[in-house]
Amino acid sequence: MEASLLFRTMAESDLDLVLTCLSEPSVNTTTDARFLDHLAAHSYRHEWTWLAFDGDSLAGLAVWWGFPAGDRPLALDALWAAPAVADPVPMWAELIRQVPKPAEYHIFTIPESRDDPEIVLRLRAAADAGLTTFNERFRYEWTSATPLPDRSARLRFAPATDDEFADAFERVSVGSLDVATREGVARQGARAQALEDLEDYKMMPGPRELWRLAFDFSGKLVGVALPSANAGGPVVGYVAVVPEQRGHGYAADLLAETTWILAAGGATVIRADTDSTNTPMVATFERLGYRRFALRLVAS
Ligand SMILES: CC(C)(COP(=O)(O)OP(=O)(O)OC[C@H]1O[C@@H](n2cnc3c(N)ncnc32)[C@H](O)[C@@H]1OP(=O)(O)O)[C@@H](O)C(=O)NCCC(=O)NCCS
Known part of the structure; x- marks a missing residue:
């Protein structure tokens, strides 16, 4: 990692910069629109959004989610790196380390994209930063097109x-x-x-x-x-x-x-x-x- 990187939380004046990064298509949960919505709802916060600077230019970004009434961030929703960063993993790991544990990193995907390098690199950074327990969760959906299941006759x-x-x-x-x-x-x-x-x-x-x-x-x-x-x-x-x-x-x-x-x-x-x-x-x-x-x- 560049020894010169500076890590700090987001200032109000960084908003346009952050939104530009988040508007790029990626595996991140956070989009520019979601960032604005969650910022307004207090589930994203300026003080929970971490930036890495190389001199004056933004090198990396980490967006954390927490409950609107909560007092600390709980889950990482996005990691971004500037194209100039050759290996983003050490920088991302350092960004993740800025937030005290326990913390989680959730990536939403489909089975076919499970081994996408974009995902693999992010999970490697998470492991390097101490998020070493890896868990794969299946996501299920019921819709009203499916009949309601029978209701219990024994409970x-x-x-x-x-x-x-x-x-x-x-x-x-x-x-x-x-x-x-x-x-x-x-x-x-x-x-x-x-x-x-x-x-x-x-x-x-x-x-x-x-x-x-x-x-x-x-x-x-x-x-x-x-x-x-x-x-x-x-x-x-x-x-x-x-x-x-x-x-x-x-x-x-x-x-x-x-x-x-x-x-x-x-x-x-x-x-x-x-x-x-x-x-x-x-x-x-x-x-x-x-x-x-x-x-x-x-x-x-
Ligand atoms: C998951 C859970 C709700 C299953 O409840 P259940 O009513 O026992 O489920 P089933 O009766 O359908 O169990 C199917 C089989 O799994 C076994 N099983 C259920 N829970 C088990 C457990 N925690 N550990 C080992 N075996 C378990 C049952 O004994 C049964 O075995 P059998 O077919 O040989 O008789 C229960 O294990 C539980 O409460 N776990 C903790 C909470 C949890 O994991 N909730 C889901 C989070 S989304």
Whole structure:
């Protein structure tokens, strides 16, 4: 890397420069239009957008996303390098290092583009900067052209308090096949991870009133069904079964209920992600008529 590179966050006066970079076609999630929208919504910020300068000329750019009400950036949405930069990897790694961990880098793609050099180089920079856990997530979509799945005849669904959800999140994290959950539990313990999940789901734009706990007819907790939304529209926030109730196909009952609740609220498209390695969840989405349409690559 050029020893002379200077790293700093964006100033208001950099806006035109940043927008010019983001208007180039790329694998980045961030476009110029998205940058302006998210800046207005406070999910992109000047102080979360990092620039690398070689003298007076812009050499590199990193755009980070966070919750509008959050106090730190959580996910990298874009890495850009000037054509003059021969090997962008060291510069990108240094840009990523400017933001304290834990942090994630999400790249949206399709299976055929998985090994595109544009993606490979960005993931290499992320790994060099310490985001060494790599996770491939399948993206699923249900649309109203698909019939609604049958609603559960063996579970009862009820709203619950934050404390009850935190307890449930803690219980379902045991033996989870979800990479982010396992990483979070290993890093900070099951209780802290459950509380963080609770806060994160509450910051999503989907109404909190839609969340449900599921019980069997003897009154025992089965799991959680969290219809939600992100900036792109309705999503399956979370579906999870407590360890002692796994293996009865209840994940399908929870996903069916989540789908029903969102459809009843007017959703015509519902999106969801799950790790490619979470085979029971992958099978559940496919059984209920969710279509796999894309990949999300996550370095954390
Ligand atoms: C994924 C999950 C919801 C599946 O729930 P489920 O109701 O047990 O699913 P199924 O009954 O359809 O399971 C299918 C098979 O996978 C097995 N299985 C389910 N969860 C498993 C787990 N965490 N670890 C190992 N095996 C598991 C089941 O025992 C069953 O095996 P079998 O066919 O030999 O009986 C549940 O594992 C869970 O809550 N995990 C933690 C949260 C999570 O990963 N949610 C999805 C995030 S999008």
